Amino acid sequence: MLNWGKSAALVMGLSAAAMGAENQELAAAVEGQLAGLDSTYRDLHRAPELSRSEERTSAFLAGELRKAGYDVTEHVGKYTDGSRAYGIVGMMKNGAGPTVLVRTDMDALPVEEQTGVEYASHVKVRDADGRQVGVMHACGHDVHMTVFLGVARTLAKMKADWHGTLMLIGQPSEERVDGARAMLDDGLYERFGRPDYALALHDDSDLATGKIGVNVGPALASSTPVDVTIRGLGGHGAHPDATKDPIVAAAEYIMAIQTIVSRQTSPLDPAVVTVGTIHGGSKRNVIPDEVKLELSIRAYSERVRENILSDLSRTAKGIALAAGIPESRAPIVTVGGDGTVPETYNDPALARRLEAVFVGLLGKQNVTEPKPIMGSEDFGLFGLEGRTMPICMVRLGAVAPDKVEDRERTGVPLPSLHSSRFAPQPDPTIRTGVEAMTAAVLDLMKSR
Numbered sequence: 001m002l003n004w005g006k007s008a009a010l011v012m013g014l015s016a017a018a019m020g021a022e023n024q025e026l027a028a029a030v031e032g033q034l035a036g037l038d039s040t041y042r043d044l045h046r047a048p049e050l051s052r053s054e055e056r057t058s059a060f061l062a063g064e065l066r067k068a069g070y071d072v073t074e075h076v077g078k079y080t081d082g083s084r085a086y087g088i089v090g091m092m093k094n095g096a097g098p099t100v101l102v103r104t105d106m107d108a109l110p111v112e113e114q115t116g117v118e119y120a121s122h123v124k125v126r127d128a129d130g131r132q133v134g135v136m137h138a139c140g141h142d143v144h145m146t147v148f149l150g151v152a153r154t155l156a157k158m159k160a161d162w163h164g165t166l167m168l169i170g171q172p173s174e175e176r177v178d179g180a181r182a183m184l185d186d187g188l189y190e191r192f193g194r195p196d197y198a199l200a201l202h203d204d205s206d207l208a209t210g211k212i213g214v215n216v217g218p219a220l221a222s223s224t225p226v227d228v229t230i231r232g233l234g235g236h237g238a239h240p241d242a243t244k245d246p247i248v249a250a251a252e253y254i255m256a257i258q259t260i261v262s263r264q265t266s267p268l269d270p271a272v273v274t275v276g277t278i279h280g281g282s283k284r285n286v287i288p289d290e291v292k293l294e295l296s297i298r299a300y301s302e303r304v305r306e307n308i309l310s311d312l313s314r315t316a317k318g319i320a321l322a323a324g325i326p327e328s329r330a331p332i333v334t335v336g337g338d339g340t341v342p343e344t345y346n347d348p349a350l351a352r353r354l355e356a357v358f359v360g361l362l363g364k365q366n367v368t369e370p371k372p373i374m375g376s377e378d379f380g381l382f383g384l385e386g387r388t389m390p391i392c393m394v395r396l397g398a399v400a401p402d403k404v405e406d407r408e409r410t411g412v413p414l415p416s417l418h419s420s421r422f423a424p425q426p427d428p429t430i431r432t433g434v435e436a437m438t439a440a441v442l443d444l445m446k447s448r
């Protein structure tokens with residue numbers, strides 16, 4: 001027993017020393033790039049492009065990957081409407097070994113920036129109604145791209161330390177959650193090979209800079225759009241008895257579906273039913289023929305998701321029946337379409353492995369296991385149906401530590417992702433991201 005204990009300590013001591021030397025080598029390889037990465041971050045932040053419009057952003061990333069020695073293919077992606085996609089793939093082959101995919105997203109949001117930072121975006125575009133709207137990297141995809149370039153360059157420099165194939169991808173249109181699907185539909189894995197692992201990171205507006213969060217298992221929820229049209233029989237507002245009022249039925253429906261999560265779903269299964277829009281009617285004294293609702297459903301398990309969807313349909317039918325709406329005017333419930341994504345499920349073995357790498361790199365106090373969130377991502381699609389490929393999305397702390405302390409003290413929430421006031425602190429967020437993601441890839445591709 002004693003002997004075993006001694007030798008284990010000896011082995012651990014040696015590996016800690018070896019790990020220390022590896023981390024120092026990594027830190028040295030990253031250090032020299034930091035000033036350049038900081039100005040890249042500011043440039044990207046100043047020049048955001050909306051989903052499906054990432055033309056200059058993707059061309060910049062492609063050019064930088066080429067300079068670093070990657071074999072780059074542009075315009076990878078196929079949207080259902082045939083519009084041009086700006087996905088990029090950078091490949092680097094370095095002998096036999098695993099294929100590791102590292103993904104960054106590239107798109108920004110229609111948000112008018114109010115951070116007041118010196119490198120704020122003043123970009124404006126016209127929306128579908130012809131109005132000028134501001135564009136901002138309010139989700140931090142500029143942080144992701146900057147880290148991605150740092151990782152690409154560091155791994156290109158450290159080729160002696162890994163073997164296998166790197167597949168670095170710039171994914172378009174994450175905010176519309178159709179970019180990952182577009183790349184897969186364009187034969188991403190058939191053309192460039194099927195990875196053994198897929199990794200990504202997302203900045204976190206609640207986690208202090210310098211820290212990394214790793215979810216083991218569920219990380220982000222599935223998202224399912226549902227459209228409901230409650231139909232009635234319209235008429236004069238003064239003669240409701242001669243109509244079947246869809247506005248009253250829609251109001252009843254909205255209240256009735258509030259009990260799907262509270263009464264029909266297990267309290268141990270997270271789920272959300274949100275009615276985001278309601279449109280009906282044109283004049284105060286006219287009872288309309290129909291009311292349209294747009295819903296967003298979030299869940300972590302397929303069983304829960306399917307139960308919610310059948311509850312939504314059944315309740316719509318029941319309310320129409322109770323209101324005496326004829327069968328021919330039954331509600332129409334449409335599920336899915338654009339915006340449907342599965343949950344992001346971090347492979348537990350991979351997540352634990354990376355967690356150990358991050359603890360070795362940053363110390364235990366800087367690696368947390370945050371709660372899963374009900375937000376959604378399309379990164380989960382890269383893991384393919386049935387979680388056949390191990391994937392892991394890690395969270396990168398992006399907020400000044402004193403702001404996190406303020407929030408804990410006062411309870412006042414910090415500006416969240418997608419907020420016009422979300423301003424990640426570039427240093428040491430970028431350094432931490434580059435070191436952590438590079439260390440993760442090196443661990444998966446160690447010479448073996």
Ligand SMILES: [Zn+2]
Nearest residue numbers: 139175417418
């Ligand atoms: Zn976002």
Ligand SMILES: [Zn+2]
Nearest residue numbers: 139140141202
């Ligand atoms: Zn995002």
